Amino acid sequence: MVPVPYRVVGRARETADTVTLSLEPVDQPITTPAPGQFNMLYAFGVGEVPISISGIDAGHRVRHTVRAVGAVSQALCAAEAGAMVGVRGPFGTDWGVDSAAGGDVIVIAGGIGLAPLRPVVHELLHNRRQFRRVTVLVGARSPEEIVFRGEVASWQASARITVRTTVDYATAAWKGEVGVVPTLIERVTIDPEVTTVMICGPEVMLRFTAAEVLGRGVAAERVRVSMERNMQCGVGRCGHCQLGPVLVCLNGPVLPWSRVGPLVARREL
Ligand SMILES: Cc1cc2nc3c(=O)[nH]c(=O)nc-3n(C[C@H](O)[C@H](O)[C@H](O)COP(=O)(O)OP(=O)(O)OC[C@H]3O[C@@H](n4cnc5c(N)ncnc54)[C@H](O)[C@@H]3O)c2cc1C
Ligand code: FES
Known part of the structure; x- marks a missing residue:
């Protein structure tokens, strides 16, 4: 402590x-x-x-x-x-990148949600041959609010993975898409049996994005999200981060949607 x-x-x-x-x-x-x-x-x-x-x-x-x-x-x-x-x-828990080896991986970030996913992209690039299709979808409110802008552009330029960016409010110079991040999912080829999805962003974005990938046939167990709750101890002692039966600091922050989905759907939690 x-x-x-x-x-x-x-x-x-x-x-x-x-x-x-x-x-x-x-x-x-x-x-x-x-x-x-x-x-x-x-x-x-x-x-x-x-x-x-x-x-x-x-x-x-x-x-x-x-x-x-x-x-x-x-x-x-x-x-x-x-x-x-x-x-x-x-x-807390990690994204379990290794367990996605052999299949496709879709990384989806909203705003500063790219921060905990940046090391995932590094690991995917480092061990590129262990994965099939790798897709990174990045959304932000405006072009100026995309974090790691230069790095995202270099991932895009390398062509080793597919990277798509979208903003809610575009500028004249913007060359990516316009719209919220879940709208990018319809452009992605998804083979649900072998796809692992990792999502981080505001809770409302998690809900809409998870619904979209579930709608494409990906099992809730294969959809991982990173949750945020107010925390104090960080080690499962104080209960500040409780989400129903889950202590986000201990059982999360990365959790399968099969566990989180039913909890965030309940208003009183
Ligand atoms: C597991 C985990 C990982 C996180 N990773 C990051 C990260 O990489 N980068 C980062 O900037 N932040 C991250 N956060 C959020 C960060 O912890 C909060 O922004 C911070 O605690 C706010 O504290 P403060 O004293 O600055 O603001 P406060 O005075 O506590 O809060 C200021 C405002 O922010 C809101 N707020 C506080 N905590 C959160 C939260 N967790 N989510 C949404 N709104 C909140 C409050 O309601 C208030 O309106 C993470 C949170 C968790 C639980
Ligand atoms: S922050 Fe104290 S139990 Fe999670």
Whole structure:
């Protein structure tokens, strides 16, 4: 439960309100995280929040991509190179990329939902031959709000995987699609028996996107989503992150839609 000190060694602005921090351990590193897991990041004197791991780099460095929405996330976004951040983790379940080997994979991200899926895309590219068709669908409100813009463009340019982007509000220079991310799914070839789908984004986007892929015949068990709930302990002790019988910090954040779907359909949860 004690945060380990990490130093900010890199800081990149992704969008107007989102920053990626590269963190390096001062002494002992945390255990190497798996794609999909999260850390509790402590902005000293302000507070601690769960943030997904958006990159796993050499030298025990980890990346976190943070959107400033309140006191703690604002303090993290304001951290400059050399600043100290407390890290507890890694916690939670991962995307289980290995278990999708031999089949097709569809990665679907809305907004900052691309952060926990970025290490998945890296793993898919690194082990490209182990997978059949790999498709990445990225949605954002506007072109300026696409996180990792340069990297998404390089995935697209490499042609090793299929990448489609869409925005709700286009600019004159925009060359991708216009519309919400579930509308991209109808353009994707889906072989339901061998396809694994990984989705992260706002809850409403998860619901519409999962409904669309289920409608194309993919079993709910093969659809994985990353859930967000307010968290305090991160280790299954306080109950803050409870979603019905599920403790999102412990049983999630990555869960099959077969488990999450019936829970998010119930208004009182
Ligand atoms: C497993 C997990 C992984 C996450 N990964 C990331 C990540 O990679 N990058 C990132 O920027 N954020 C991520 N979040 C969300 C992040 O934890 C919250 O934005 C943060 O806790 C807000 O704290 P705050 O003190 O800055 O704002 P607060 O003052 O606590 O909240 C400010 C506003 O944001 C809303 N809010 C708070 N928490 C959430 C939440 N979990 N989801 C939606 N709205 C919320 C509040 O209702 C309020 O309106 C993740 C959350 C979870 C549970
Ligand atoms: S955050 Fe405390 S039980 Fe999940």
